Amino acid sequence: MKTVQLPDGERVPALGQGTWRMGENANARADEVAALRLGIDLGMTLIDTAEMYGEGGAEKVVADAIEGQRDRVFVVTKVYPHNSSRTELPKACERSLKRLRIDAIDLYLLHWRGNTPIAETVETFEQLRSAGKIRRWGVSNFDLEDMKELLATRNGAACAANQVVYNLQHRQIEFDLLPLVTGHSPLVPSLMAYSPVGHGRGLLDNATLKKIAKRHDATPAQIALAWVLRQPGVIAIPKASNKAHVRENAQSLEIQLTEQDFADIDRVFPPPQSKQSLPML
Numbered sequence: 001m002k003t004v005q006l007p008d009g010e011r012v013p014a015l016g017q018g019t020w021r022m023g024e025n026a027n028a029r030a031d032e033v034a035a036l037r038l039g040i041d042l043g044m045t046l047i048d049t050a051e052m053y054g055e056g057g058a059e060k061v062v063a064d065a066i067e068g069q070r071d072r073v074f075v076v077t078k079v080y081p082h083n084s085s086r087t088e089l090p091k092a093c094e095r096s097l098k099r100l101r102i103d104a105i106d107l108y109l110l111h112w113r114g115n116t117p118i119a120e121t122v123e124t125f126e127q128l129r130s131a132g133k134i135r136r137w138g139v140s141n142f143d144l145e146d147m148k149e150l151l152a153t154r155n156g157a158a159c160a161a162n163q164v165v166y167n168l169q170h171r172q173i174e175f176d177l178l179p180l181v182t183g184h185s186p187l188v189p190s191l192m193a194y195s196p197v198g199h200g201r202g203l204l205d206n207a208t209l210k211k212i213a214k215r216h217d218a219t220p221a222q223i224a225l226a227w228v229l230r231q232p233g234v235i236a237i238p239k240a241s242n243k244a245h246v247r248e249n250a251q252s253l254e255i256q257l258t259e260q261d262f263a264d265i266d267r268v269f270p271p272p273q274s275k276q277s278l279p280m281l
């Protein structure tokens with residue numbers, strides 16, 4: 001499995017698993033757990049969740065999936081902005097730990113920026129880290145200006161990752177956030193690409209993507225993932241509740257896109273030529 005090195009030296013798989021929309025429906029739970037377990041067996045041992053997903057339900061699905069194999073898995077979860085103050089963050093962390101049935105969160109992210117000053121959230125993350133409740137922390141949906149402010153904050157440089165939208169239809173980070181990471185500085189937080197196959201919103205029906213997939217005897221989702229994974233320092237976290245999708249996604253690592261593929265992609269999904277603000281799904 002291709003890996004990405006976090007700023008503290010920890011290596012994590014470049015291809016992980018998302019969980020948004022899991023834990024919302026009791027009838028789907030067994031399939032969701034089975035899909036995540038299959039993904040772990042196939043090497044996608046980084047699992048991304050959030051207290052928001054299914055209002056805690058997704059964290060409980062993750063708990064079932066990692067039962068008996070916690071040490072093989074790198075658990076990422078996220079706190080709501082309204083829970084990111086010095087009083088609320090430790091409580092939210094305890095609730096997530098309880099639902100996940102683990103002693104420490106491997107990576108704890110601020111889901112998006114809210115009203116709590118970033119310095120207060122960072123200070124509290126650092127306290128949770130000292131207490132052994134979390135191993136490292138990061139942010140999500142932070143655009144370049146937010147990252148600059150964070151990195152200038154006391155202990156802000158300890159940020160391990162920024163989780164942002166990145167797929168063929170959303171290439172905004174290529175203009176400024178991505179060059180920071182691919183510049184190979186070990187001090188820059190890694191990027192986690194969310195919605196890498198387009199959140200099931202039609203990307204996979206694109207004719208060009210289908211044409212490229214045919215050339216590789218692959219599926220559009222595999223091409224979309226291979227395209228995200230071409231970037232060093234980027235972690236992709238597709239969500240799949242369907243086992244066939246999980247298998248496909250794992251195989252995307254084997255696909256080598258060609259110059260022709262990249263040219264075709266750039267024609268239909270052009271890279272940004274100027275600063276565009278970072279969208280949030």
Ligand SMILES: NC(=O)c1ccc[n+]([C@@H]2O[C@H](COP(=O)([O-])OP(=O)(O)OC[C@H]3O[C@@H](n4cnc5c(N)ncnc54)[C@H](OP(=O)(O)O)[C@@H]3O)[C@@H](O)[C@H]2O)c1
Binds near residue numbers: 164194204246
């Ligand atoms: N930080 C944030 O603000 C934020 C925002 C969005 C997402 N995220 C994280 O990123 C993860 C991924 O993003 P996402 O869930 O929005 O979108 P996504 O992973 O791009 O798309 C998920 C959808 O694609 C389908 N899918 C997955 N693999 C497929 C394949 N090989 N072929 C066909 N369809 C496939 C899934 O179907 P099935 O489930 O039926 O298999 C699901 O409907 C989330 O689950 C979450 O953990 C974070």
